[in-house]
Amino acid sequence: MALRGVGVAVKTLASRTFTHPRALSASSSSSSRCRFQIRSMxxxxxxxxxxxxxxxxxxxxxxxxxxxxxxxxxxxxQEWWGVDYEVKNHALKISQMDPGFKALIPDLYRGKVGLDVAEAQHLMDGLDWQGAVKDIRASVSWLKANGSQKVGVTGFCMGGALSIASSVLIPEVDAVVAFYGVPSSELADPAQAKAPVQAHFGELDNFVGFSDVTAAKSLEERLKSSGIPYEVHIYPGNGHAFLNTSPEAVKRRKGMGLTDEDSAAVELAWSRFQSWMSRYLRA
Structure with a gap:
């Protein structure tokens, strides 16, 4: 099954089968709806x-x-989990980068946060993708109306795919950095990108068609034909969501079979992020 607006397939991670957005069976999706609760973190x-x-x-x-x-x-x-501790950690880190950025997280799930894969799946199933793009555009406009002359968009996993989509669909965006996520052609064609795009992927990412190496290389070809400045970086030995390094996030990744930890790759990715955003948002 494909994720409408993103598009991913079922994959095996570290000898354990997981699904990513909209790839759960009807029976498991139904059970998640029965037990799902709105929680805050x-x-x-x-x-x-x-x-x-x-x-x-x-x-x-x-x-x-x-x-x-x-x-x-x-x-x-946000990732498919929602506005949780890790996306907040990322926003705080971004705001403290020299010489400073103003980071804004729109709550695309309206206060809901998934604490396990089934809950996150359920939340993704219910996302209005076109509405999410409208939320992003309104967030960009808010920042520009409140002192930011230029505004970029970044995101992780689900948010990475939406970041690239914003470079296509939101003219007010000045730069994009996407982490391990590519939108489906139904949502946005990266060949039509209008803002500079930098993208990051783990070499061992197994989410086929969404954030694996094949998806990354396909994205690179589409960006090449767009004519805008772009960079696509692949990190050897790293899996999906490799930037999530808080103790809670590491535990969650390990629970999903994602055991890689590479501080040098994390530092390099953030350094590239900082350089890219500084280049296009401070010019």
Whole structure:
């Protein structure tokens, strides 16, 4: 089964079978709906993030912002888990990068967070992808209306795919950095990208058609034909979500069969992120 708007297949990770967005069977999806609960997760970064509300069309949604007033803005997009501790950690890290960015996380799930694969799957199943793009555009507009002359978009996994889609669908975006995620052609064709795109993938990522090496190389070919500046980086020996390094995230990754830990690759990826965003958001 394919994920509408992203597109991924069932894959085996470390001798254990997992599915990624929209690839669960009907029976397992049904069971997740029966037991799913809305939960919140408070991480160490939570207290440093300011909760705001953003309006788009006739909808108001929550977002979290941190960073220097007047600094270039970066919209930070969640993984399929939701706005949890790790995406907040990422936003805080981005805000503290020299010489400073203003990071904003739109809550695409409207307060819901999945604590296991089945819950995350259920949340992804219910996501309105076109609505998510509208949320991202409204977030970019909010940052530009509140002191950020230029605004980039970054994201992880599901958010990575949406980041690339934003380079195609949101003219106001000035730069994109995507981590391990590629949108399906139904959502956005990277060959039509209008903002510079940098993308990062793990060599051992097994989410076929979404963030594996084949997907990364296909993305590179599409970006090449777009004519915009781009970089696609593949990290040897690393799997999916390799940037998630907090103790909680490492435990969660290991529970999914993702046992790689590579601090040098993490440092390199963040360094490339910083260089890319600084180049295109401070010019």
């Amino acid at each position: 408070a991480g160490s970064a939570t207290s440093e993030l300011k909760k705001i509300q953003i309006q788009r069309d006739d909808i108001t949604f929550d977002a979290y912002v941190v960073g220097k007033e007047g600094a270039p803005g970066i919209v930070v997009l």
